[in-house]
Amino acid sequence: MQTDRIPVLTLQLFGPLAVHRAGAPLALPASRKVRALLAYLALARRDTSRSHLCELLWDVPGDPRGELRWCLSKLRAVLDEPGRTRVVTNGDGVSLDLADCSVDALQVTEALQQGVAALPADRLQALSALFGTRDLLEGLDLPHSPVFTGWLVAQRRHFRAAHAAVLEHWVRALPLASDTATAALERWLAIAPFDRHAHEHLLEALARRGRLREGEEHLAETARQYEAEGLDWIPIGRAWQAAKARHAVGSPASSVAAATHPDAAPQEAPAVARRASLAITPFVDQAPGATLRGGLGDGMTHDIITRLSKLRSMFVIAEGTMFALADRRVASEDAGRRLDADYVASGWLRRGPGARLGVSVQLTATRSAQVVWAQEFEGRLDDTFAVLDEIGNRIVTAIASQIEMAERNRAILKNPSSLDAWEAHHRGLWHMVRFNREDNEQARHFFQSAVRLDPTFARPHAGLSFTHFQDAFLDWRERGPAIEEAYRAAAEGVMADELDPASHWALGRAMWLKDRQGEALGELQTAIELSPNFALGHYTLAFVHSQSGDPHAAIGESDHARALSPLDPLLFAMLASRALALVRLGRHEEAADWAVKAAARPNAHVHIRAIAMFCLALAGRMPEARALAAAIHRTHAAYGIEDFLRAFKFDAQAELLLRKAARLVASH
Known part of the structure; x- marks a missing residue:
């Protein structure tokens, strides 16, 4: 969208719909459906099928296509x-060509995609003015077009949340005692009257x-x-008392604060045990008549909240609160x-x-107000419980991994000296999955x-164990x-939180290193019993079984781990474990295909590339095996079969097979 010259067309979607050409208003058709179609296509920014547009705007028999x-x-x-x-039709698709036009709502959308926290104050002011x-x-509104009504309600909620986000970050960029900040705060509170941060900023000002x-x-x-809504206002009261104490005339705190940070926003005490918090609003069942509680949507919401809570990697708001807010028709953005x-x-x-x-x-x-992730899932309802479970x-796994x-x-952008325990843990995760x-x-x-900042936080102990592993x-x-x-480190994680699946996972891996395979399998099984959606637990079961346990179980666990977390940083290991299990079953060609996929992952380490090399050799694909051997020796000149076998714990038959593969590579 051009911003360096006057746009040919300007579409105003905030307030009544309006269109201007070269600054002059254009008369729009009186038909609400024509204007609704214009607004929908402008926000869609892509081809939309005619059948969808008919469903969107017409809910009565007749000739909707006509x-x-x-x-x-x-x-x-x-x-x-x-x-x-401008109105482009391409077969069944319909779209608008707005490449050199200005659309106020799209400017906001683009700003959200960039991240409002990074925008300067003047840009935030301009967005707020839009x-x-x-x-x-x-x-x-189109009362007789329920699909359009649902879309419009969702869009209004989304942009209301976007406006609140813009105002919040604008306030944070302004001198808090200024009239401009006060006016922005009042507008912020008008949009989000139950936002604690807005109240605290206003009281500070x-x-x-x-x-x-x-x-x-x-x-x-x-x-x-707050009391009328059943909400706790006490933290806001405490913030007011603290603000008064800081700025009381003649107080030492006020003089120090004024001298050092005259325009700073109110400081919040760092929460040492802070974890990312997640609110899951009840899923809306769009089937006709599905308005009562207790249907498929509520069942899925209950299941997702329960499963995410078991992961213990974040704070998940209890379902009682979420259903109560839904019963009051509180929008998801407002609930957050x-x-x-x-x-x-x-x-x-x-x-x-x-x-x-x-x-x-x-x-x-x-x-x-940034959409972190969105996806659509599909399944057949032949077995309702099975498809809901799948x-x-x-x-559950996608939400957890996207938040992680x-x-x-977010943590990687912060000054290392300012990290709290949660942020330091996630900074560690960022480095951990680089595998060098x-x-x-x-x-x-x-x-x-x-661990120093919060010894009771189990996850960093598991991460620490991973680095030693x-x-x-x-x-x-x-x-x-x-x-x-x-x-x-793993044992300390279990002591910190014996219900954290990651702690038992780390302990299982450490026991495997200590040649206590039975106990290792027990700890890994505990990890997935505590959280059936813990993908790394399923993967590590595949890892252990692929070497000396049940190769069929290894394949099943590897497939399940990948289904749960298809973009996991440890995807290379999931693929490689499957390949090793296939080797032990004598399915060498399949093993080679899976191992090559593993070695192609960007963070695959030397042992993964060696697995691919050996699988290719056993499959008779010697040119590919030799190419991998050369690549390995360029970075690890002395690497050989003994290095590989020392890292793993294969049974005797598998070890003989891999030694044979090594000889095949060496002989060519």
């Missing part, structure tokens, strides 16, 4: 120009300006509103701010032809920092001491 053609002709009369077709005090597409009476009145009114949750997950269920069930899920970061597994990724990316010696050392440093497995340090440290 009416759609009529609406498109009306749009062409407004938008098309000599030599420039919203003004208006809602999206005011006056464009009032205290700084000595407007104590206004602060007391605001707190009293806030307390009444009311509960001060870092992330909000929401979803929709729809039934399609042929007993198909579709589930759409979206994960949003509350404070930035889709639920995929949703978002938190890792230098990053492994960095990961250990951050996990140790997290890597040292032993990849021969980066003397094996004996590394194995003992891996075991000790």
Whole structure:
């Protein structure tokens, strides 16, 4: 979208729909459906099928395709120009060409994709001005088009949340005692009246300006509103007392604060045991008449909340609270701010032809209104419980991994000296999955920092154990001491939280290193009993079984781990474990195909490439095996079969087979 010159067309979607050409308003057709079609296509920014547009706008028998053609002709009369077709039809698809146009809502969308936290104050001010005090597409409701109504409600909620995010970050970029900040705060509170951060910022601003009476009145009114909603206003009251103490005339705290940070925002005490918090709003069943509690949507929501809670890697808001907010028709975005949750997950269920069930899920970061992840899942309803279980597994693992990724990316941008335990842990995870010696050392440093900051937080202990495991497995340090440290760190994780699956996973891996395979399998089984969706637990069962246990079990566990976490940083190991199991079953060609996929992963280490080399040799694919051998020796000149076998624990038959593969490679 061009921003360096006056756009040919300007579409205003905030407030009543309006279109301008070269600054002059264009008369729009009186038909609401024509205007609704224009707004929908403008926000879609892609081809939309005619059948979907008919379903969107017409809910009565008749000739919807004929009416759609009529609406498109009306749009062409407004938008098309000599030599420039704006309303584009491509077979069954319909779209708008707005490449050199300005659309206020799309400017906001692009800013959200960039990340509002990184935008300067003047850009945030300009975005806030686009919203003004208006809602999206005011006056464009279509009571007899329920699909469009549902879409419009969702869009209005989304942009209301976007406006709150823009205002919040604008306030944080302004001198807090300024009139501009106060006006922005009041607008922020009008949009999100139960956002604790907005109240605390406003009370801080009032205290700084000595407007104590206004602060007391605001707190009293806030307390009444919160109590009416069953919400806890006490933290806001404490924030007001602290603000008054900081800015009391003549107090040492006020003079120091004024001298050092005259315009700083209120400081929040770091929460040492902070974890990412997640609110999951009840999934909406879009089937006709499915409005009562207790249906498929509620069942799936209950299941997802329960499973994510078992992972213990984040704080998940209890379902009682989420269903209570849904009964009050609180939108998901508003729920996130009311509960001060870092992330909000929401979803929709729809039934399609042929007993198909579709589930759409979206994960949003509350404070930035940025969609972190969105995906659609499908299954057949021949066995309702099976399909819900399968889709639920995929949703739970995807949400957990996406939050982990978002938190890792956020932590990597912070100054290392300012990290709390949660952030240090995620900084360690970022380094850990690089699988090289230098990053492994960095990961250990951050996990140790997290343990020092909060010894009761189990996950950093598991991460610390992982780094020692890597040292032993990849021969980066003397094996004996590394194995003992891996075991000790994992055991401390179990002591910190015996219900954390990652702690039992780490302990199982350490016991495997200590040649206590039976106990290792027991700990790994405990990890997946505690959390059936813990993909790394399933993968490590595959890893152990692939070498000296049940190769069929290894294949099943590897496949299950990949189904749960198809983009996992340890995907190379899942694929390689499957390949080793296939080798032991004599299925060498299949093994080679899987091993090559494993070796192609960007973070695959030397043992994974060696597995691919040996599998290729056993499959008779010697040119590929020799090419891999050459690549391995370029980075690990002395690497050989003894290095490989020392890292793993194969049974006697598998070891003979791999020695044969090594001889085949060496003889060519």
